[in-house]
Amino acid sequence: MAPNPKVVAAFRAMASLGIEEHKVKPVLKKLLRLYDKNWELIEEENYRTLIDAIFDADENQELEPEPDPAKKNKKVDAVEVDDEAPAHEEPVRPLKRLRLRGQDGQSSRLLSNGGPISAAFPLKSPKPEPGTVPGSSSRLQPQSTSVLSNGNAVVDKGKKPLSPEDTLRGRISISDRNPPPAVFKEPAVEPGTSPLSNNKTPHPYPFIIPKPEPVDEGPDYVVPISMILPEPSSVRDSSAKNDTAGEQDGNNTVASQCRNENVEGEDILPSSNEEAKSNAELASSSTGEDASVKVIPTVCLSKEPEANGTLIDGGNKDSAILSCTANGSISVKSSPALIAPQAAVSPPCPSGPDDAVLVSKKDVMNDFSESDGGKEPEEPVPQNPCNVMNAPKHHHTIDDTRAVGATNDLTKGEEKVKISWVNNSNNDIPPPFHYIPRNLVFRDAYVNISLSRIGSEDCCSTCMGNCVLSSKPCSCAKKTGGDFAYTAQGVLKEKFLEECIAISRDPQNYSYCKECPLEMSKNDGCLEPCKGHLKRKFIKECWSKCGCGKHCGNRIVQRGISRNLQVFLTSDGKGWGLRTLEDLPKGAFVCEFVGEILTVEELHERNLKYPKSGKYTYPILLDAEWNSGVVKDNHALCLYAASYGNAARFINHRCLDANLIEIPVEVEGPSHHYYHFAFFTSRNIAAHEELTWDYGIDFDDDDQPVELFRCKCGSKFCRNMKRSNRAFHHFFFETKEFFNNLENEIGGEKGKTFTSK
Numbered sequence: 235m236a237p238n239p240k241v242v243a244a245f246r247a248m249a250s251l252g253i254e255e256h257k258v259k260p261v262l263k264k265l266l267r268l269y270d271k272n273w274e275l276i277e278e279e280n281y282r283t284l285i286d287a288i289f290d291a292d293e294n295q296e297l298e299p300e301p302d303p304a305k306k307n308k309k310v311d312a313v314e315v316d317d318e319a320p321a322h323e324e325p326v327r328p329l330k331r332l333r334l335r336g337q338d339g340q341s342s343r344l345l346s347n348g349g350p351i352s353a354a355f356p357l358k359s360p361k362p363e364p365g366t367v368p369g370s371s372s373r374l375q376p377q378s379t380s381v382l383s384n385g386n387a388v389v390d391k392g393k394k395p396l397s398p399e400d401t402l403r404g405r406i407s408i409s410d411r412n413p414p415p416a417v418f419k420e421p422a423v424e425p426g427t428s429p430l431s432n433n434k435t436p437h438p439y440p441f442i443i444p445k446p447e448p449v450d451e452g453p454d455y456v457v458p459i460s461m462i463l464p465e466p467s468s469v470r471d472s473s474a475k476n477d478t479a480g481e482q483d484g485n486n487t488v489a490s491q492c493r494n495e496n497v498e499g500e501d502i503l504p505s506s507n508e509e510a511k512s513n514a515e516l517a518s519s520s521t522g523e524d525a526s527v528k529v530i531p532t533v534c535l536s537k538e539p540e541a542n543g544t545l546i547d548g549g550n551k552d553s554a555i556l557s558c559t560a561n562g563s564i565s566v567k568s569s570p571a572l573i574a575p576q577a578a579v580s581p582p583c584p585s586g587p588d589d590a591v592l593v594s595k596k597d598v599m600n601d602f603s604e605s606d607g608g609k610e611p612e613e614p615v616p617q618n619p620c621n622v623m624n625a626p627k628h629h630h631t632i633d634d635t636r637a638v639g640a641t642n643d644l645t646k647g648e649e650k651v652k653i654s655w656v657n658n659s660n661n662d663i664p665p666p667f668h669y670i671p672r673n674l675v676f677r678d679a680y681v682n683i684s685l686s687r688i689g690s691e692d693c694c695s696t697c698m699g700n701c702v703l704s705s706k707p708c709s710c711a712k713k714t715g716g717d718f719a720y721t722a723q724g725v726l727k728e729k730f731l732e733e734c735i736a737i738s739r740d741p742q743n744y745s746y747c748k749e750c751p752l753e754m755s756k757n758d759g760c761l762e763p764c765k766g767h768l769k770r771k772f773i774k775e776c777w778s779k780c781g782c783g784k785h786c787g788n789r790i791v792q793r794g795i796s797r798n799l800q801v802f803l804t805s806d807g808k809g810w811g812l813r814t815l816e817d818l819p820k821g822a823f824v825c826e827f828v829g830e831i832l833t834v835e836e837l838h839e840r841n842l843k844y845p846k847s848g849k850y851t852y853p854i855l856l857d858a859e860w861n862s863g864v865v866k867d868n869h870a871l872c873l874y875a876a877s878y879g880n881a882a883r884f885i886n887h888r889c890l891d892a893n894l895i896e897i898p899v900e901v902e903g904p905s906h907h908y909y910h911f912a913f914f915t916s917r918n919i920a921a922h923e924e925l926t927w928d929y930g931i932d933f934d935d936d937d938q939p940v941e942l943f944r945c946k947c948g949s950k951f952c953r954n955m956k957r958s959n960r961a962f963h964h965f966f967f968e969t970k971e972f973f974n975n976l977e978n979e980i981g982g983e984k985g986k987t988f989t990s991k
């Protein structure tokens with residue numbers, strides 16, 4: 235029989251790319267079957283799909299063990315995920331994160347079009363049967379995703395929730411789960427590098443290189459208000475004297491400099507009387523109210539200073555006006571440049587509506603303005619500050635270089651330590667964003683932090699000195715079972731840390747709502763079951779109403795970053811990352827995830843209004859106590875670091891065996907409605923190691939809250955890799971019948987080969 239000319243042409247095309255026939259043949263067979271012999275799909279874009287599939291197969295061959303002959307001829311009907319690596323071979327971490335769904339109900343990649351945040355909780359998966367692993371059964375997964383007993387995720391593209399029976403039987407069609415290769419959005423390739431890290435061949439995925447994103451001209455930019463006043467500047471100033479200049483990294487062009495001696499091993503931190511006076515006390519003393527920090531809801535920034543207020547400094551462009559409105563909110567009106575959040579850090583309005591407080595913008599800007607010769611950031615805040623890989627590149631000018639290089643500290647003095655950045659690969663600079671050392675409250679996310687709300691049972695008012703050194707743990711240790719979570723050396727106790735790690739991996743610790751309130755504001759208005767909320771172990775730190783000093787060893791997270799960290803451009807294509815420049819012991823506090831505190835509704839609105847913001851930044855839902863009844867309303871809070879954030883926004887994802895773990899920490903009060911999301915090391919980390927945490931992403935789920943990236947974490951537990959493996963299995967273990975059919979398609983004569991000319 236004469237060879238099929240289409241097959242010959244395909245072989246020739248592949249040969250011209252240096253791909254050998256024996257590699258093409260099996261893949262082509264699968265594709266023909268998959269596409270129902272629709273050659274058009276295969277020939278499209280110069281056989282891109284075929285190339286794609288060959289590379290996938292290649293990749294998988296490297297990873298896959300020899301197929302089990304027993305399985306080889308196994309009939310694959312609309313089925314299975316059972317031929318993957320058994321769950322017991324790998325630990326499975328349940329996936330659980332705040333997820334958004336695309337506004338239009340399509341792919342989450344379209345969150346860029348404004349994914350409703352409430353749809354952020356597309357909670358469709360029923361509670362797994364006891365004993366099953368909620369692996370990817372996260373409420374964060376927009377599609378219906380269930381998990382089989384082997385821990386594998388099953389995604390239902392339709393609206394109908396999977397029944398537990400369906401889930402357990404794995405009755406999900408492959409074609410649903412693994413449709414023909416879709417366009418995979420990959421970030422632009424770094425100059426001089428191959429898109430495939432270890433392969434010089436063309437990347438199999440058709441790249442969609444994003445256009446430079448236009449800066450959204452929102453009419454108003456709403457600036458969050460700080461919920462805690464900043465530390466007295468004396469702290470920074472004095473510690474700044476401790477700067478240790480010099481290179482921290484042999485090849486670094488920029489070094490991190492500590493302003494403060496490292497506190498490891500100390501149970502007493504430098505403190506002063508001024509410091510001991512808490513922020514809350516400072517706030518209250520200015521108002522005569524009870525000792526409370528009242529978070530005042532709204533701060534509106536108008537681009538038109540003259541519109542609603544008077545610029546009382548006579549037009550100095552470095553000034554902004556904070557006007558108090560009748561409802562106690564603060565309206566910030568500024569010169570055209572954006573005011574950083576600290577503008578909102580102001581004493582409560584002394585004399586009622588329309589009083590204005592002049593704030594020097596110079597005092598409050600913490601972005602690049604200080605260092606760039608007065609150049610002000612574009613307004614509004616860059617919408618895509620998180621990921622330089624996908625974001626338009628910041629090819630900087632000489633001015634930019636000077637600006638960033640001169641500063642040498644991404645925190646702009648907001649932390650006790652400097653955090654430098656370094657790029658040894660190209661000329662890119664870190665994305666601009668507003669560095670904030672503490673969470674900021676946005677509009678409705680009212681966080682009433684009041685000392686009067688802390689009962690005596692929730693604090694240790696009779697303590698003195700350092701609680702951790704006391705023979706009898708104080709009442710603040712109740713939350714952690716009567717024992718402090720921290721050692722006297724200021725790291726997590728091994729037992730506590732191990733428990734936290736185990737909890738995050740145990741499906742039994744997830745609670746599932748049949749009708750999750752977070753579903754209510756979804757576009758379709760459906761109340762749907764959620765993907766699960768992880769009940770976590772909290773740490774309760776001593777605070778202002780406690781009798782101990784600010785140096786008490788049960789005050790770690792509230793002191794902020796003390797480690798020597800650096801933002802760097804990763805060499806493995808993950809964009810910028812965060813690393814440590816010093817050895818870190820297991821259980822060390824690194825930083826907390828800092829951002830704007832938003833209600834989920836606000837996040838929803840934000841995404842509708844500024845669709846590109848947060849495209850690459852995962853919002854963190856504060857739901858650690860979800861099932862305790864504390865958070866069950868539409869005002870559940872989340873942290874959002876797209877525009878305002880700290881160093882944590884640079885921490886990249888690593889599947890399962892990340893070296894950081896997140897732990898909820900209660901500082902300002904007993905409310906679990908709001909808490910701090912703190913990162914601790916889960917093992918010893920050597921200097922210069924990248925810091926990573928598991929975002930909990932389900933890479934099987936295309937409907938993500940942010941741009942789904944192709945994971946390059948390098949972990950042997952990589953979930954993105956597993957996806958490829960599954961595709962491989964589905965691809966190659968097909969029916970004998972099918973092979974026979976294809977034998978005809980490609981010529982049939984055993985041993986006959988086609989050669990390219």
Ligand SMILES: C[S@@+](CC[C@H](N)C(=O)[O-])C[C@H]1O[C@@H](n2cnc3c(N)ncnc32)[C@H](O)[C@@H]1O
Pocket residue numbers: 619620621622623624665807808809810811850851852883884885886887888940941943944945946947
């Ligand atoms: C929170 S940001 C982390 C900082 C980011 N790399 C940057 O350059 O700003 C999350 C984004 O980083 C990238 N990223 C994080 N972890 C990654 C991984 N394991 N593999 C590939 N990209 C990753 C993705 O683009 C993701 O959307």
